[in-house]
Amino acid sequence: MAGQWNLNGYYDPAKLTDLYEAVRRRESTRLFAAAPCAEKWNALLAAADSLALPGVRIALGICDNSLFQPLFGLLMKFENVQRFAAVITQDAQAETLVNAGVSGEMFMLRAVALGLGGCWVSGTFKRGQVGIHTKDGEKIVSLIALGVPKRMPEPPLARKRKPVTEICPHYEEMPPALREVAEYIRVAPSAVNLQPWRITPAGENAINIAVSLPRLRLDLGIAMCHALLALGSTPAQFMLDETGMSATLTLL
DSSP states (O other): OTTOOTTTTTSOGGGGHHHHHHHTTOOBOOBEEEOOOHHHHHHHHHHHHHSOOTTEEEEEEEOOGGGGOTTTTSSOOOBSOOEEEEEEESSOOHHHHHHHHHHHHHHHHHHHHTTOEEEEESSSSOGGGOOOOOOTTOEEEEEEEEEEESSOOOSSOOOOOOOHHHHOTTGGGSOHHHHHHHHHHHTSOOTTSSOOOEEEEOSTTEEEEEOSSGGGHHHHHHHHHHHHHHHTTOOEEEEEOTTSSEEEEEEO
């Protein structure tokens, strides 16, 4: 699998410029004023097709707020959710789950670029209420609540994040391009809300991004989305180990 990851060369950097900017305006949104308008909904449908890596499908759906309140709202308070995206894996391979994290976060950032907001929800939703048809072998690994934010975020955002040196102990020793990658991973959302990434040097111009448990593969994918966007047009090679819990980024 190493060296053959389909993340390499899949996205055109020139078409991702607005997503790079969207990272600075992206925050988890749970309170919504309205559903996306028809024009933006159509743009999201196009994004779902164009941003999903092989093995991943993103399906959009209509819902009401109860979909995201499985435990009487005790875990996360949502308000006026009317639309969502389902991130679906088409097989059980470890790489596919990492790809799901990349694809879903690319999609979420496209929504932010359109003036919308959203929130990853991996376990706390009513699965029997989703209403998305899945084929044999497919699995819904997460939902993303979508809509017009009740309050539009204004940079600089006051995100609650670990210090960059906590997830990347050798941050000060790294080249500027890799420090930018570490910063973009630091502000990434975590599907399990743990910021579980560990970034370590893997050579003079390379870093390893890892998570400690198989259930965190989705979060590794989210981090790799942010890493790819941080690089912009800087050429790099991405490799994923067979467990799907560790990826290496090497500047070329």
